[in-house]
Amino acid sequence: MKNKNMTRYAAFVAAALVAAISGAGAQQGVQPERRITAISDDATRSVVIEQLTLAKESGLPAGAMEPLMAKAMEGVAKKATSKSIRSAMDALQKRLRKANDLLAPSPTVDELSAGADALYVGVPERTLKQMRQAAPRRSIAVELGVLTELVARSVPPAKASKMVLDLMARGATGAQLTAMNTAVQSDVAAGLTPEAALDRHGRGIMSLLPPPSAVTGANHR
């Protein structure tokens, strides 16, 4: 009986949250409401609803619910306890709020998610701010993602930040940064330290780009 009531409550609250989650690049083909109600553990379902409600009340944009939902579902898939899921969602919510501030004025959902990931692996907060300043009118989700990958591969955050910022200042495209990231991955697999690999390929791309003065305004497109 208790279970049935909880499920109905969950469906009701979830329905209220659907408007916030959907329309924000929500999960591929899986309705958020269905994802919440599909959580079989009552305690976990309550925690997810509670955390999503708190996130919405805290002023996070609607799109930010999606990474929170994904974090919750990751915990469910990994059979984490409701306590762990609450802790993970709470920590992610804080990172999303921080990223929302740093990437102001109007970050996209992808930028928010990538920014939160970047903060999670140790990218300095000021780097996010500088990246936004370098490209105030276009999405920097790919740049943030590449930076996160580099730091996750043990490139010192300060070094990775400087390289990505320098490349952005020279007008490097997301595809060029991704290609650099792939090349770094190959070199690391071949025995080079991540830092040396980044140095090598970062400079390589830099040599193909025009000097900073020639790209003034290029990041404002």
Next chain:
Amino acid sequence: MTARVSALMLLVAILTTDAAGAQSTREVRLDAGAAQVQQTGRDTRDVAGIFALSWRESNPLIATRLSAAITSAGDSASAAQLALAAAWRASESSPWLTEGGVSAAAFGQTIFARGGSFSGFIRERRAIDAGGVWVGAALGGTSRDNVASHSTAFDAGGWWRIGDFEASASVTRLRSEDIPLLQAAELFLSGDATVYDLVDVATDLHYEHGPFYIEASETFRNGLRATSANQSALYISAVYTFSPRYSFIIGTGWLLADPVRGIPDATVTSAAIRVALVPLRAPTPAAESRGAAFVSLSPKSSGAVLTVRVVADDGASVEVAGSFSAWKPVPLVRINDAWEAEIALPPGSHRVAVRINGGPWQAPRGMARVKDDYGGAAGLIVVP
């Protein structure tokens, strides 16, 4: 007896050096060309055809290269060689890389008639910042006209990479009983000594940019104890890759005698075409990688397709999950010897994990790893 010149060994020495790389590739290539070879103190120049077949298989932890080569000539330059080299590391993030290998050669006027050599080496590398250091040891035995000799070598060195340039320097201490080989190189012993003691100091600089690769090596050789030696040799080589399948290789210079592998000294000028018969194909995970997951990303007009390949038993249950599936497990399907799934990913950052038989979720190899807040890890990938 004059030591036999063996041009093919020079070529295979070049072929085996890049076995240390550990990228996720498979490659089979053929080198075909010609070389003009002149040994110190000999008036004649030998012209030989060179054919070498090389197979390379690697994943992020282990790289293996097997090379077979033959030199065809009308005189003593004829020879054949088989070489196996491998490099391996404990984990993808480990700065330590261990290399080892063996080679065997038969040489003589009529192939296999005059004798041969056998050698092995082991080397440990430690990456430090943009370079690293290494120490190594090698042992070789040579037989010519039923006279056997042994040689040993211990080397230490370091390398440093700046942009497209890489420089290295090393010191090698050699001991050799191969008197015919070293006498032919005009190195002599005093008194009743029967063992050569040599020290080589070598420097190497190479430049790689786009399709161009140029390398210059200078080696200084000096004698110790009863050995009289004072030589220096410069060798320059270049590779131009004009398509993923074809490269052109040239080299010229003096190569000092290598007693460990029984290679006489020689002035060499060579040119060859390299054909990649199986160029850079995605690897079939090796049996020793059982349980490991490999990924590759193929860009599409919008987003990319992530191919996940896992080596596991026929009856296993293999699943992949990630932010792309709301962490709902997606089963892999059996294709040949592995389990596979192809996943369309939209642009953005994605987290991916795999598991076998309901076990712990793991980050696939080759992906950046991030902690998952739940005591495990996931792979992180960015799709432009």
